[in-house]
Amino acid sequence: MNWEELKSEGDVAVKKVCDGLxxxxxxxxxxxxxxxxxxxxxxxxxxxxxxxxxxxxxxxPGNTTDPKKLPPGYKGWMCGEVESKQWIYPPTVIIWYCLKSNVAWGAITPKRPSTEWFIYPDR
Incomplete structure (x- = not known):
């Protein structure tokens, strides 16, 4: 998958979650x-x-119907790298959305992240 496809997939996920909210x-x-x-x-x-x-x-990616059973090798999302500006002003909530199954789940992030915190869908 190239960058444009990945961005397009992300835009669709944001739109669907936004509509649901x-x-x-x-x-x-x-x-x-x-x-x-x-x-x-x-x-x-x-x-x-x-x-x-x-x-x-x-x-x-894929067809996830159960957040506890993700595609092989899927690591989810990480925040806290020095290169990422999201550690300065992190999101309050992360929502994962599977486009194929329409399954969504989320996590509330820490208020004061360190420079090495990780959040995965399975935690």
Whole structure:
């Protein structure tokens, strides 16, 4: 899979998760680029339009019907590398979404990440 296909898959996953959140009455916005250079997939706002937090969405390859049984070799998502700006302003929630099965699951991230924290869908 090349970069454009991967980005397109990610965009579809973000759209589907965003639509699901909106159906549940959550005030979400379009993806934005933060002051730290982090792309925030889904910013979440209060009723006055103040941003509360942001959600990172990760697409999962294959046909995952059970988050405890992921495709072989799938490592999920990591935040905390010095090269990544997401350790400066990490997401509050990470949602993994499998496009083929429409299964989604998530994790709440730590408030004060170290430079070496990892979050995988199986934890």
């Amino acid at each position: 909106e159906k549940r009455g959550i005030n979400v916005g379009k993806s934005i680029m933060s002051q730290f250079g982090t792309d925030e997939d889904i910013p979440v706002y209060d009723s006055l339009g103040n941003k509360l937090f942001w959600i990172s969405v990760k697409s999962v």
